[in-house]
Amino acid sequence: IAVCDITRPVPNREILPSLLRRLEAAGISRDKITVLIATGLHRPASEDEIREICGEDIPHSYRVVNHHARELSEHQYLGKTNSGTPVYIDARFVSADLHITLGFIEPHLMLGYSGGRKLVVPGLAAAETISVLHSPRFMRDPRATEGSIENNPLHHELLEIARMARHDFMVDVSLTRTQRGSRRAIAGVFAGNPVEAHRKGVEFVSSAMLETIEEPADAVITSAGGYPLDLTFYQSIKGITAASHV
Numbered sequence: 001i002a003v004c005d006i007t008r009p010v011p012n013r014e015i016l017p018s019l020l021r022r023l024e025a026a027g028i029s030r031d032k033i034t035v036l037i038a039t040g041l042h043r044p045a046s047e048d049e050i051r052e053i054c055g056e057d058i059p060h061s062y063r064v065v066n067h068h069a070r071e072l073s074e075h076q077y078l079g080k081t082n083s084g085t086p087v088y089i090d091a092r093f094v095s096a097d098l099h100i101t102l103g104f105i106e107p108h109l110m111l112g113y114s115g116g117r118k119l120v121v122p123g124l125a126a127a128e129t130i131s132v133l134h135s136p137r138f139m140r141d142p143r144a145t146e147g148s149i150e151n152n153p154l155h156h157e158l159l160e161i162a163r164m165a166r167h168d169f170m171v172d173v174s175l176t177r178t179q180r181g182s183r184r185a186i187a188g189v190f191a192g193n194p195v196e197a198h199r200k201g202v203e204f205v206s207s208a209m210l211e212t213i214e215e216p217a218d219a220v221i222t223s224a225g226g227y228p229l230d231l232t233f234y235q236s237i238k239g240i241t242a243a244s245h246v
Helices: 012-025 047-054 125-133 155-164 194-209 233-244
Strands: 002-004 034-038 063-066 075-079 086-090 099-104 169-175 187-192
Touching: 002 012, 002 047, 012 086, 012 099, 012 169, 034 047, 063 233, 086 125, 086 155, 086 187, 125 155, 125 194
Parallel strands: 002 034, 002 099, 034 063, 099 169
Antiparallel strands: 075 086, 169 187
């Protein structure tokens, strides 16, 4: 089970226990389940952060481990995509019989929307794969932008890689805005086939969050979205790119 790292506000404490109960009820014992923190190129989560990500109890009862993108030996080579991207995915995920991801859906500066396939790549990909996906080949393509997956070449590249890694099932949520310092609440849950369920989530989030303005604004006040999205300075680019459209 791939879960987001500490920089994403996914309410795993609410989602993960229910999922684990269903898996165990289906006959999958705890010692056969691994929770893999999809760090991408971010640093590994500390023990305190693992408890914040998963809750206090789960790290004591299940195997919870970090992905290490810069350790190529921990990845399995799956070949190249049709466009030539070399695909290296965490071997622990690839070798499993069942591949599940937990994430959340929001507009993303290059990928259109987060969630779904993003938990596989870049979340569990090696640096050798991520460096291609974050290269000018995709980042300079005007179709790789917020709020659009239809003709987004990066979205389709990630879908292809997720299929190669046998992405079986996803549970993604959409979240409300932060209210008076409280955590975001779950606004919608989208689970099932990773492509179809993600598209349903994108449709819902688009209807709730996207707006068209009549003319460009003279000034825009922006942010990276609050904690934990603003946990690292790197994330500040999200506020900048969002404002650039306005």
